[in-house]
Amino acid sequence: MRAALLPVARAASLGLSFWLLLSWLDRGAVAKELKFVTLVFRHGDRSPIETFPNDPIKESSWPQGFGQLTQLGMEQHYELGQYIRKRYRKFLNESYKPEQVYIQSTDIDRTLMSAMTTLAGLFPPEGVSIWNPSLPWQPIPVHTLSLSEDRDFIETLPTFTGCHTQDLFGMWTKVYDPLFCESIHNFTLPSWATEDTMIKLKELSELSILSIYGIHKQKEKSRLQGGVLVREILKHMKSAAQPSNHRKLVMYSAHDTTVSGLQMALEVYNGILPPYASCHIMELYLEKGGYFVEMYYRNETQHEPYPLTLPGCTPSCPLTEFAKLVAPVIPQDWSTECMTTSNDQVLRVVLAVAFCLVSGVLVVLLFTLLRHGPCWHRDPYRNI
Template sequence: LSLYMAYLGRGKQTFSELFNRELVFRHGDRSPVVNFPTDLHKESEWPQGFGQLTKTGMQQLFELGQYTRKRYSNFLNSTYNRKEFYVQSTDFDRTIMSAQSYLSGLFPPTSSQIWNPELLWQPIPVHVVTKSTDRKLHFPLRDCPRFDELQNETQTSSEFQSRIQPYMDFLQTMAVNTGLELNHLKILDNFQLWNTYDTLYCESIHNFSLPVWATKDAVGKMEKLAELALLSLFGVYKTEEKSRLQGGVLVNIILNSIKQATNSSKERKMEVYSAHDTTIGAIQIALNIFNGKLPPYAACQFFELYQDNSGRYSIEMHYRNDSSVDPYLLTLPGCTSSCPLEKFAELVSPIITENWSREYIYIGFDVAVGLLFIFNLVLLYLLYHYGRCRRRNNYQDI
């Protein structure tokens, strides 16, 4: 997944200067993350095993780094400066290596930074957010009871059922072909169907043989279901509330960075985040700019901040999901393509929470009342049977 945010001043007549940019990108091409029971190929057939960046993936991110250098050549320093640049990654080999590949294209050493004339590369620190504490980049964010509750509701909602019902016969066939349980395939948010499609996709582009049932039509239907899996994960049902718990968290980080960029005393020019397809999906669905397609390797979402001659700020969004064409200009619903900063903040406020932790653990009134009732019964039981004994022991201990 590759999400790209940038703050750019363009043109001398209308806009003045570029303040800051932030980038989140999807890792490059990789091996499958898992196989399915009837898969023709084993993990040992991949040079580094499952879920690892390939040489193709390295090249994709190297090219993204070069593209960034070219696109922002008038703003970005030609040499790496730790005070102006920061990169962070999720705790996966493929995202860490993607960050390193990207940096190779973005900051090839020049002049005094060349430390080995035979190697035009320099080490740049990649900071890692551990999986257990990641509340920023690896979506869906983990250990959220309310989000889990919303996902269960989504699977039985009329909005979701109307979309998946046309595929029920196909899912039954896939259960036979893949060796996976039908009931598991129907629950799209457990990633089994998505992972199976992904495995076949990885095998096909790396010229592995596919099972006879993996026809163009079958793989096409699996792709549509994988797209539905991503959409239903963060949208389809109660999208705004899901976004407050998921993609809105990153939107808030981006917005705060944009606001800080308007402070001329801010020294850092660029922050980069190496992440996943679900990261792009989460933020695009939260902003209602999702095109319904799975973000490809090295896909980029740009947020660019401009200042006009009167000092007013505006944000533009561009999406790069094809390296052969220019990024697509996107528009936040309710605003223009060049959205005033204040208006942008106002429009995204419904998906940003001021008390994220409280909403994150909210599990619903009825469930909470039931749990409280059970807790009180257990407490009364313990007090009745052990209260006297514990008081006596405590007294003796004194």
């Protein structure tokens, strides 16, 4: 009889252990609570902003004209919206709540449309939100504010393109960018636009981004560019840590230079142009009475976002420590700081560095820095 009771006792013991395990897991889940999310994403696939004079593909070849979000771009952002819904299904309400969600975009058609399409995937109308049974969409407000190769390669480009510029950023917008857009949409590229040429142009375009943010006085330039956005995000996080806060999600629809500028300021930039619909994710958690920041980068749809770690901190970085580490890149008075860099100062830097460099491409890069300076790319987004 006693032997018969052993399996029962063992089963009861296992049941108690299982219950204790579930309780422990439940406490662990409750211990880490998501409190706030910031998303900064690039617009989706678009038509070229402009092109070189000899390009046989003219603006009339693009249904909406130059610089507009394409249907492929719409698909990319609808998918992004669906992913955000999936990732935060336990955090966000099923229906849109204006007190919980805020969306801001640059005042450019493609970023505004990207934001709207993302919201269509994130908040499809359900229940009382359905206002037209035949239209699975609801209007949601989007807020905005008025807006490495040698020199021989560079010098041969005007012959093929008819575009006489040796400005790296101009070369990107007028040569590489239109060719890239045309290749995505299966246009026939000029015979000189070989795979090797496109690789060289891509490397130059990435160098143009570094000319804006990197190489010389990276911290100083990060303050004047990505630091402004860091300040805004940090302000929202600190507000989210207050008991009276109701906002859960802030989204910024912007450009590749916005994403790369933010990542450069945070020292997590991988040196590659952010692809269409790429998204930098920042999450604020409450755990054991303290607030922690986690960052992720979604730059492809076939892979979960890659975790990012702020240098000097842990992957789950205490908010107080995060604020201390990013303080050097946050400008206190952007206008005043931007004015402190005179043309003479930039010229002295350019001449000093140019003396030490032998690469023709880098010399061109230095002239780009002289021409534009660290404050150049702060206001307009029209070329990105």
